[in-house]
Amino acid sequence: MKYENALQRAIKVRLERAMELAELFGLFIIGIGTVAAMGTLIWHMVQSDGVTLTDLLLMFLYLEVFAMVGQYLKAGQLPVRFPLYIAMVSIARDLILRAGSNSELHLLASSGAIVLIALGVLMIRYGQARYPSNPEERRAEDAK
Structure with missing residues (x-):
């Protein structure tokens, strides 16, 4: 019985380590x-002698991806807000790219999607502030 538990723990430790290495490798690939992509965008901007709003929004998206990778490396978890921010900027970029060919329905739907995502972010932030998941934060909040 003791031998089985030790074997199970050893296998579990090795599998967890393998998963951590796979996550780090994936983050490294995403970072590279x-x-x-950012280097290509900068090269394109230098070659075209101009910077457009869509270029800046795309660069912002790249920075958000970097922020997500950094947050994951620091905390070991990824807040849901980061992908939501990326989604809002992506929708805004799509609206700008299609400025001349957008139908009224597409504009309304895209704007509504951004508002809904923003409301979702507000709800998540409120929930995190009101009901923190960290036990220390919860105790500090109860002491007030």
Whole structure:
């Protein structure tokens, strides 16, 4: 019985380590890809002798990806807000890119999607402030 538990723990530790390495490798690949994409964008902006709003929004998206990777490396978890921010900027970028060909329905739907995502972010932030998941934060909030 003791031998089985020790074996199970050893296997579990090795699998957890393998998963951590796979996550780090994935984050490394994402970081390298983001650097390459940002470098390509910067090269394009230098070659075209101009910067457009869509270029800036795309650069902002790349920075948000970097922030997500950094947050994951620091905390070991990823807040849901980061992908929501990226979604809002992506929708705004799409609206700008299609400025001349957007139908009224597409504009309304895209704007509504941004508002809904923003409301979702507000709800998440409120929930995190009101009901923190960290036990120390909860105790400090109860002491007030």
